[in-house]
Amino acid sequence: MDNTGTAASAAPKQGRARNRRGEGGRLREDIIAAAVELLDEAGDERAITLRSVARRVGIAAPSIYRHFPDQPAIMLAVVQGEFAELRNSLLSSVAKAGDDPRRRMYAVCEAYLEFARVHPERYRTMFGGLWMPDLNDSSLTKEDLASLGDESMRILVDTLGECAAAGQSTSTDPSSDAVALWLGLHGLAHQRAVAESFPWPPDIADRIITALAHLKAV
Incomplete structure (x- = not known):
């Protein structure tokens, strides 16, 4: 570059x-x-x-x-800032959803998808667009990159754990299941962005959340 x-x-x-x-x-x-x-x-x-x-x-x-010191350092600052915005959006959604764990789970996931919809270019960059820094030729470290998104993932893990503790989810491993849930949300966010004309079922997000968070039927 x-x-x-x-x-x-x-x-x-x-x-x-x-x-x-x-x-x-x-x-x-x-x-x-x-x-x-x-x-x-x-x-x-x-x-x-x-x-x-x-x-x-x-x-x-x-x-x-x-x-x-260089362009990759600027890009890292941009990405860090956007992950902070994502974290704040997720936290805000939890606060607004009230005390019901299931409602909070849906709110977090919907806030995630909304962030990706409103900021498609930023979202793509956050999760590996063309920006792929050379760690051997920049001021960045593996630790810089590995920590990106940690706080947002923790919110997913904690929210899913609350659902399991309340008996609303059958998950026995919220940490691993939260990763699977994130992969589902990320895949939907990406495909919505690149395949806008696809006839997405109106409840596709709910189906993904319910299945991957192991939520019990109500």
């Missing part, structure tokens, strides 16, 4: 005012936000280069190096 290429979709901003002392963190956030904008507009991780991001923010490309 050319880290210094210019993306055609990058709309330049006027020259950015220099940050006051102590405001370097704001520039870092602006860089991440610009990368997300480029991703949403182009639908392609290759649109995010050091030059395109700098152009969008209104700074010189070398200014990025104070915050990110």
Whole structure:
């Protein structure tokens, strides 16, 4: 990937005012936000280069190096931010669903699918789009990548465990069954995005959730 290429979709901003002392963190956030904008507009991780991001923010490309050593580091920050947004969406759905474990299980899964529907480009990038960093040639570590999505998975595990404890699910291994449930949700989210014309059954999500979470009939 050319880290210094210019993306055609990058709309330049006027020259950015220099940050006051102590405001370097704001520039870092602006860089991440610009990368997300480029991703949403182009639908392609290759649109995010050091030059395109700098152009969008209104700074010189070398200014990025104070915050990110390379393009993969920017992409990691983008992906980390989106996983945080996903986690917050799942937590919010749990809080709104009330105390019934079964209702909470459905709410979490529906929130997951809705995130993927509303943010298709971001979702694809989060789960292995064209962005595949070379760990031998970047500042990233295996630990950086392995931890992505841990909190969202924990929410699925905990919610399924609550269903099992309440006798609403026959799952005897919530950790493993939550992985199977995630695979089902991920597959549905992906296929909905790439096969929009397919005649999806209106209750397909409920069928997947009920089966893979081992929910008892009501």
